Amino acid sequence: MESVSTPEVAAGAMTPRQLARERTKRELLSVARRHLREVGPAALSLRAIARECGLVSSAVYRYFESRDALLTVLILEAYDDLGVHAEAAERLVDRGDLGQRFARTAQEMRAWALKNPHQYALIYGSPVPGYAAPQITVPSAARVGTVLFGILGDAYASGVRPLVTPALREAGGAVSQLQRDYCPEIPEPVVALGVESWVRLHGAISFEVFGQFNQMVASPGDLYAFIIDEELARLGFGGGAESDGGTP
Amino acid sequence: MESVSTPEVAAGAMTPRQLARERTKRELLSVARRHLREVGPAALSLRAIARECGLVSSAVYRYFESRDALLTVLILEAYDDLGVHAEAAERLVDRGDLGQRFARTAQEMRAWALKNPHQYALIYGSPVPGYAAPQITVPSAARVGTVLFGILGDAYASGVRPLVTPALREAGGAVSQLQRDYCPEIPEPVVALGVESWVRLHGAISFEVFGQFNQMVASPGDLYAFIIDEELARLGFGGGAESDGGTP
DNA sequence: ACCATTGAGAGAGCACCGCTCTCTCAATAC
DNA sequence: GTATTGAGAGAGCGGTGCTCTCTCAATGGT
Numbered sequence: 226m227e228s229v230s231t232p233e234v235a236a237g238a239m240t241p242r243q244l245a246r247e248r249t250k251r252e253l254l255s256v257a258r259r260h261l262r263e264v265g266p267a268a269l270s271l272r273a274i275a276r277e278c279g280l281v282s283s284a285v286y287r288y289f290e291s292r293d294a295l296l297t298v299l300i301l302e303a304y305d306d307l308g309v310h311a312e313a314a315e316r317l318v319d320r321g322d323l324g325q326r327f328a329r330t331a332q333e334m335r336a337w338a339l340k341n342p343h344q345y346a347l348i349y350g351s352p353v354p355g356y357a358a359p360q361i362t363v364p365s366a367a368r369v370g371t372v373l374f375g376i377l378g379d380a381y382a383s384g385v386r387p388l389v390t391p392a393l394r395e396a397g398g399a400v401s402q403l404q405r406d407y408c409p410e411i412p413e414p415v416v417a418l419g420v421e422s423w424v425r426l427h428g429a430i431s432f433e434v435f436g437q438f439n440q441m442v443a444s445p446g447d448l449y450a451f452i453i454d455e456e457l458a459r460l461g462f463g464g465g466a467e468s469d470g471g472t473p
Numbered sequence: 474m475e476s477v478s479t480p481e482v483a484a485g486a487m488t489p490r491q492l493a494r495e496r497t498k499r500e501l502l503s504v505a506r507r508h509l510r511e512v513g514p515a516a517l518s519l520r521a522i523a524r525e526c527g528l529v530s531s532a533v534y535r536y537f538e539s540r541d542a543l544l545t546v547l548i549l550e551a552y553d554d555l556g557v558h559a560e561a562a563e564r565l566v567d568r569g570d571l572g573q574r575f576a577r578t579a580q581e582m583r584a585w586a587l588k589n590p591h592q593y594a595l596i597y598g599s600p601v602p603g604y605a606a607p608q609i610t611v612p613s614a615a616r617v618g619t620v621l622f623g624i625l626g627d628a629y630a631s632g633v634r635p636l637v638t639p640a641l642r643e644a645g646g647a648v649s650q651l652q653r654d655y656c657p658e659i660p661e662p663v664v665a666l667g668v669e670s671w672v673r674l675h676g677a678i679s680f681e682v683f684g685q686f687n688q689m690v691a692s693p694g695d696l697y698a699f700i701i702d703e704e705l706a707r708l709g710f711g712g713g714a715e716s717d718g719g720t721p
Numbered sequence: 722a723c724c725a726t727t728g729a730g731a732g733a734g735c736a737c738c739g740c741t742c743t744c745t746c747a748a749t750a751c
Numbered sequence: 752g753t754a755t756t757g758a759g760a761g762a763g764c765g766g767t768g769c770t771c772t773c774t775c776a777a778t779g780g781t
Binding site: 264265267268346349350351352353354355363390392393395396398399400401402403417420421424425426427428429431432435436437440441442443444445447448450451452454455459 | 512513515516594597598599600601602603611638640641643644646647648649650651665668669672673674675676677679680683684685688689690691692693695696698699700702703707
């Protein structure tokens with residue numbers, strides 16, 4: 226239950242060979258994880274990982290079918306790690322405080338991305354050329370989203386009704402599959418609203434992580450805080466909405 | 474005035490050698506452009522480009538200092554191409570119709586990205602590991618932004634005053650450098666508002682281009698249209714804002 | 722017109738990459 | 752005790768970016 230790809234129950238009854246295999250695989254993954262953290266997905270070298278583990282490159286193929294298979298494991302881990310952090314952060318908030326639950330989750334997403342930029346790039350950056358994410362990653366990928374949409378669901382259940390414009394109603398049709406699969410208890414337009422929040426948060430996070438703000442935004446944290454603030458207002462969670470006219 | 478890196482005035486007085494050099498460089502870039510379009514930035518191979526031009530790999534170094542230098546040229550071209558398209562699209566709209574000018578620009582950004590996904594990834598995707606964009610790219614990179622902020626400037630000049638919350642005023646400080654450099658005629662909070670629109674549009678575009686919507690959003694165009702609609706309302710350009718309570 | 726210089730391109734080579742195939746040899750199963 | 756399995760090594764293939772040396776024609780100066 227500890228590592229993603231530990232084959233069986235990790236029981237005590239294991240032959241020395243199985244045990245050694247386990248140990249080697251764990252070490253390979255650990256080194257791979259560190260390399261990913263240091264050089265990023267594109268520069269991740271199977272040979273370099275093997276070298277550091279005292280193995281020759283061909284030996285790695287006893288453990289991973291290909292470089293892509295290794296990447297898949299790292300992707301799974303990244304999704305799950307982000308999910309775990311988001312879940313943990315959200316759990317600390319009073320269940321009734323919907324705005325704070327949303328805000329804390331969003332803040333944790335950004336914090337995780339900044340602490341793990343290469344992992345973030347791996348799962349939310351431009352796709353690796355030859356690589357297509359296998360279906361196995363879907364549940365892990367959905368994990369963070371589940372937290373956010375869980376909050377939206379609770380909000381809807383407790384009577385929160387965000388503003389729905391005709392254009393939003395139109396956009397609702399685009400997310401019907403998502404709504405069916407993940408949050409059938411919320412009407413489509415509200416799901417669309419949530420997807421939009423999702424998109425916006427990641428827009429801000431990826432711009433910051435990928436350096437698009439470099440000579441442009443001095444303190445992305447402030448901007449992000451404002452974005453969250455606006456999302457809260459838009460979703461009907463209550464947030465700063467009073468105007469002062471916009472004069473400098 | 475035609476190609477980005479044509480050294481001189483492209484005048485008629487050129488020795489055969491200079492002419493041949495020009496021609497070869499143009500051909501290299503043309504092939505590189507096509508390869509970029511086909512395989513993406515990560516898989517762009519200097520050797521493959523040389524091969525197709527009937528050259529050996531080392532000969533390419535007479536024209537480009539390194540693969541990164543070639544990438545830089547392609548980045549410049551991508552920024553400029555996006556800028557040209559945005560400018561052209563915006564110019565077709567009645568100057569007084571601020572909302573339509575903004576909407577058309579935003580639509581054109583998405584259209585360009587969908588038509589040139591690899592170019593989009595090159596300039597807005599996860600950064601290439603060893604590569605750091607040189608300062609030369611800044612003006613070209615600013616080009617699209619200039620269109621959007623030009624509209625914001627015109628709007629502000631004609632009396633449009635978007636809603637400014639305290640949190641937005643706070644966020645304004647984060648963009649003071651950008652405001653000084655590019656749009657000193659607009660107050661900081663409004664600039665921050667514009668940056669946010671910028672971030673959101675790119676959030677939606679990159680999610681669509683990078684495939685994050687694959688099993689999630691059926692028609693990203695509808696969602697994008699709604700996002701634009703919301704931006705218009707938020708920026709004070711007039712847009713759908715009437716509510717119907719959000720019941721399904 | 723001749724000669725020295727310049728520069729485009731070829732070629733070999735270096736270190737790296739992912740991946741495949743064969744071989745060895747110890748741990749395992751019978 | 753023997754046959755089988757499987758982890759790892761090693762060589763090798765074709766690919767990459769990049770460097771260095773060499774050739775040789777176009778060029779510029781006298």
